[in-house]
Amino acid sequence: MLRKVNFKHSDEQLKKEIKPILAYDIAQSYHELDEMEKKRLLHVIGLDKLTDMFVELDVDDQLDVLSHLEEVRKKSLFRNMESDDLKEFIEDIDEELRPDMFALFSKVKAKTISLLLTYEEDTAASIMSTDFMVVSVNDTIKEATDHVIKESRDQDYIDTIFVVDDDKRIVGLIDLKDLIRARSNSSLSKIMFEDFQFVYQEETIEKAIQTVVDYDRNVIPVLDSDDHVIGIVTADDIFDEVFETVESDYQKMALLSDHESSSSAWIRSKQRLPWLMIAVVLNLLIASFLSIFEATLAEVTAIVLFQPLILGMAGNIGTQALAVTILGIHKNEFDGKNIPKNHVFKEMMIGLFNSLLLGVAAFIFVTAFLSFFPTQDSQLPYQMGIVVFIAVSLSMFVSALMGVFVPMILHRYDQDPSTASGPIMTTINDLVALVIYFGLATLAFL
Numbered sequence: 001m002l003r004k005v006n007f008k009h010s011d012e013q014l015k016k017e018i019k020p021i022l023a024y025d026i027a028q029s030y031h032e033l034d035e036m037e038k039k040r041l042l043h044v045i046g047l048d049k050l051t052d053m054f055v056e057l058d059v060d061d062q063l064d065v066l067s068h069l070e071e072v073r074k075k076s077l078f079r080n081m082e083s084d085d086l087k088e089f090i091e092d093i094d095e096e097l098r099p100d101m102f103a104l105f106s107k108v109k110a111k112t113i114s115l116l117l118t119y120e121e122d123t124a125a126s127i128m129s130t131d132f133m134v135v136s137v138n139d140t141i142k143e144a145t146d147h148v149i150k151e152s153r154d155q156d157y158i159d160t161i162f163v164v165d166d167d168k169r170i171v172g173l174i175d176l177k178d179l180i181r182a183r184s185n186s187s188l189s190k191i192m193f194e195d196f197q198f199v200y201q202e203e204t205i206e207k208a209i210q211t212v213v214d215y216d217r218n219v220i221p222v223l224d225s226d227d228h229v230i231g232i233v234t235a236d237d238i239f240d241e242v243f244e245t246v247e248s249d250y251q252k253m254a255l256l257s258d259h260e261s262s263s264s265a266w267i268r269s270k271q272r273l274p275w276l277m278i279a280v281v282l283n284l285l286i287a288s289f290l291s292i293f294e295a296t297l298a299e300v301t302a303i304v305l306f307q308p309l310i311l312g313m314a315g316n317i318g319t320q321a322l323a324v325t326i327l328g329i330h331k332n333e334f335d336g337k338n339i340p341k342n343h344v345f346k347e348m349m350i351g352l353f354n355s356l357l358l359g360v361a362a363f364i365f366v367t368a369f370l371s372f373f374p375t376q377d378s379q380l381p382y383q384m385g386i387v388v389f390i391a392v393s394l395s396m397f398v399s400a401l402m403g404v405f406v407p408m409i410l411h412r413y414d415q416d417p418s419t420a421s422g423p424i425m426t427t428i429n430d431l432v433a434l435v436i437y438f439g440l441a442t443l444a445f446l
Helices: 011-018 023-032 037-046 048-054 059-067 073-082 084-093 093-100 107-116 141-151 175-179 204-217 235-251 265-298 301-330 343-373 381-412 423-445
Strands: 132-134 156-164 170-175 219-221 229-234
Touching: 011 037, 011 048, 023 037, 023 048, 023 059, 037 059, 048 073, 048 170, 059 084, 093 107, 093 235, 107 301, 132 229, 141 156, 141 175, 156 175, 156 219, 156 229, 204 219, 204 235, 204 265, 219 423, 229 235, 235 343, 265 423, 301 381, 301 423, 343 381, 381 423
Parallel strands: 132 156
Antiparallel strands: 156 170, 219 229
């Protein structure tokens, strides 16, 4: 989008050209600008759009933006940012840079960010924002409305307002639209929701996500042990957290750590190559190990025809069981780190049923195929069909069990179950399937 902007125009003309461009689109194109264009952009862009753009940038570009801003402009930017976005920025930068950044914060903001940084990263408090509004339960509608109008800041979330008693304990919440439509002399209790959902500061992010999803709320309060509102978690926070978790898990499952879409082809290649090289080495070891079946391969050439079938079916059912198990772990569907017997039993039954059913289908297919297209081997078609039937059924069942137990074992020992996928797991599945297949053929025909 910014490539269509002529940065040689006057400030007024440049402002007009940039005005219709969304902050997200500016952020996506920022790294493509040269030094002169960056200076011109940051000189004419408004504070609100600068703030929105800054939040969308990666940390390197954020630091680049700050390097082009004067100190007063930096302070204004940080003052305008929501507390959770500012906390995320501080977490992303190197520790030696943090004191310089804190020096630009107001005393209240610095204290707030310091507090947010103390929370454990998997707790609801770690993703909360402290930009919210509270009113007293003793206020009238007019008093509450006046308070919101006078005290709210641009970054405050005011769609939902929290009601507290004289001890600052939460007693309910009010939607802004209800506050606006209510009669000015009425009491807040008439429009206040007393049945509301919340999470405590020490509860997990997963608990916050589940609460927002289950009760379809745009925001929930985060409470301390005395039921004081210390922050809020919005639906946007939940969306960002879910997106980052899914992206992170997908990268781990593919063994692609630290992946950035803006990275060059060379950097991406360096990230992926080590794991692919490991997979190559493992496959070479498998080839060396399988050389013990050389006599079987020489005697029964038809065995090679159905090798992709064995590997493909074992890999597919293993991936299904793996995905369902990892999803259950992430959704806290299981009882802590104990083995979920119901889940294991169901997946075993599913694996057994599908393995036998597809094994029968493989037997029919192999027997029919070799009947119409016979090889020079001495074995009868049905004999090869029986071997493939047993190999498919057994390798699929074993692969399904691995898909269930491997992520559970990793989770039990505090390892990320997402790492149970990727090239290494695929290679192990292939090894097991091939040993079963070639081993059965050796026993049957030699």
